[in-house]
Amino acid sequence: MDRKLELKKLKLLSKKRMLLEKEHAFLMKKFHVELKKIDKECNKIYCKLSDAEKDLICKKIPEEEKVLEIIKKELEFLDMVSHEQILELAKKQGLTSKKIIQSLDNLQNRGLLYRPRHGFYKTI
Known part of the structure; x- marks a missing residue:
């Protein structure tokens, strides 16, 4: 009996972990899509950030x-x-x-x- 309960707990944990990993992957994809724009004709990736925003992120104080x-x-x-x-x-x-x-x-x-x-x- 103990072994069956242990296996059920492991299955539940693995399902929860899989859901968390899917959610994380979805959020990362959403983040990258929002920041980048893909030009399908040229297959180039353009950043949606303005030059001022890039300077704020990259500049040294x-x-x-x-x-x-x-x-x-x-x-x-x-x-x-x-x-x-x-x-x-x-x-x-x-x-x-x-x-x-x-x-x-x-x-x-x-x-x-x-x-x-x-x-x-x-x-x-």
Whole structure:
């Protein structure tokens, strides 16, 4: 009896997983169709985003560039740069602590920085 119940549970789980995978595939297809337009005559794909929207997605924010430059300059002399050093040096350049923290998070999300230890940063 236990084996039959186990098999039923596995079937239910596999059905739920299959439904989730189908839903995910549908959403991805919908997302790609909404962002791209296909010209059937030339078989070319055009992006529906305007140039301004592309610039917003792709451009670097000046605050991030400043923070990254500070880190790179400090890494010439040190192995790792502490969070406090970055805050201190960036505030001297006129950045607020909120913008500095946001810039550090964005740089980490983009893969340009990482934390080898808590409170310290390194570039890749």
